[in-house]
Amino acid sequence: MTAVAPIQDDLFTADVIADPYAYYGRLREQDPVHWNEKYDLWVVTRYDDLVWLTRHHELFSSAVFKNDPRPAYPAIDESDLGLYEYVKNYQGDQFIQHDRPEHLEMRRVMHGYFTPKSMEAWRPFVQAAVKELLDAAEEKGSMDVMRDLATPLPVLVIAEMMGVPREDRPYIRQLAEKLLYIGRGEYDRMKPLTEGMRGMIEYVSPLVDRRIVDPGDDFISVLARGEKQGVFTRHEVLVNPSLLLLAGHETTINLLCNGTLSFIRHPDQWALLKQDPAGAAKRATEECLRYDSPVVSIQRIASQDVELRDKVLRKGDRLRWFISSANRDPEAFANPTTFDITRHPNPHVAFGSGTHHCLGATLARVEGQEVFKALAERFPSLQVEADGLDYQPSITFRSLKSLPITWH
Amino acid sequence: MARKLRVWVDQQACVGNAMCEAIAPKVFRLNDNRQSEVVDPAADSEEKILEAAENCPVSAIFVEDAETGEQLFP
DSSP: OOOOOOOOOOTTSHHHHHOHHHHHHHHHHHOSEEEETTTTEEEEOOHHHHHHHHTOTTTEESOHHHHOOSOOSSOOOGGGHHHHHHHHHHHHTSGGGOOTTHHHHHHHHHHGGGSHHHHHTTHHHHHHHHHHHHHHHHHHTEEEIIIIIITHHHHHHHHHHHTOOGGGHHHHHHHHHHHGGGGOOOTTTHHHHHHHHHHHHHHHHHHHHHHHHSOOSSHHHHHHHHHHTTSSOHHHHHHHHHHHHHHHHHHHHHHHHHHHHHHHHOHHHHHHHHHSHHHHHHHHHHHHHHHTOSBOEEEEEESSOEEETTEEEOTTOEEEEEHHHHTTOTTTSSSTTSOOTTOOSOOOOTTOOGGGOOTTHHHHHHHHHHHHHHHHHHOSOEEEOSSOOOBOSOSSBOOBSOOEEEEO | OOOOEEEEEOTTTOOOOOHHHHHOTTTEEEOTTSOEEESOTTSSOHHHHHHHHHTOTTOOEEEEETTTOOEEEO
16 A cells, blocks of 8 residues: 555645646546546546547537436535526537537538638737727726736627627626636526526527528527528527637636736746747747646546546546646646747647537637737736635636736 | 649647548548548549638648649648
8 A cells, every 4th residue: 555645536625726737737647537436527637538538529428418417516506406407408509518410510500600710800800809908907007807808808709709789798798707607616606607598598589580581790690590501499599609608708718817827927938928929929829728728627428438548437427638637748748837938839738629629719819819919018017916816616617716917 | 624732731730620521521531540631632622622721720731732832721
């Protein structure tokens, strides 16, 4: 027997939430395919395994809500079990919660809207939005990066993509805040979450009705076309804008906040970015995505028995692969704990890999590049104005609660 | 006669999204690593191949005129 402390399985303790790298890093070293007793869950932490898993979609179902009969975890209020059924039906109809062949058909409806070329066309809009938000911050002399920059920016972009009028944007932001509860651990999270979901359906329904008969070049029209082609049911059309709002929002806010914090904590890299903001922003954004990844982990259900290292995952088993641990795997990256904005190549898996590789990856990259470039061009030095920083209690997202900063 | 194309996939960039294989299955096929490889650049129309290249989420597909070397994508 060795005297190694046993691995504790509560993934929502304060220390694991504050520093996932220590906890999952230890798992990666000692038990890379770990059975988590507490949550009935395989925890996969090595880079190679993550890439292999993501590219063998036929072995691991993405239809998690439809194929997982187990209760919500962490536990929810018992009186909210009915609401959880609503959440399962809602989430289950989003296109990412499907496997081939349906997933491919659904993705193809939307894929063309998100190609690198089409997303590049959004760069001027993103630049203008960043400028507007930073102008307001500069006038104030300080900002909460989360509240004043990271949260409004992606919502502005997504609202524009959905064809939402300007005056409705605050309402969309409110709904987005409620949708964020999907990735959290609060006991009473089902109520705000379902309010956000129902609110989105109510808001989007008339837009869809209009776009069915009078299509434009917005994202709702793309979904409406999918319904006319027989790929989507109406419910599937109505739940996908929430996916765009949530996936394009929760992930991007974390890229922007975690990236800004990485620069504040590594003044040498900030100085390097400032030397050539336009030239360095691209690789710097990739390193921000790797170093403190917006998404911590992704869940699947084994579709059949699968051998992985010395373990056997049984059909129906639940598993999560940990992006934040894979992106710091020393087998895949030299000096993985070093924040190095010149790192190249940088084959991080912040956007996953395989058939489910993030549909909005290029948009997130454009937003990251434009924000880090603008911050470096406008602000000589950044400081955190808080005694400590707290993260949301989530094992899906690496999400700061706030990031108050000043500059000189 | 359609012009001859040179088509290749940057293996360092390819994430195995497989959209190219879905669009032009006779041209692109996933290998044992589940990354895309060109099996026959003449097996589908130039239009389909360019559509596959444009739909690559990580811009890993390159297309050239095989005779003149003219870059057709990106």
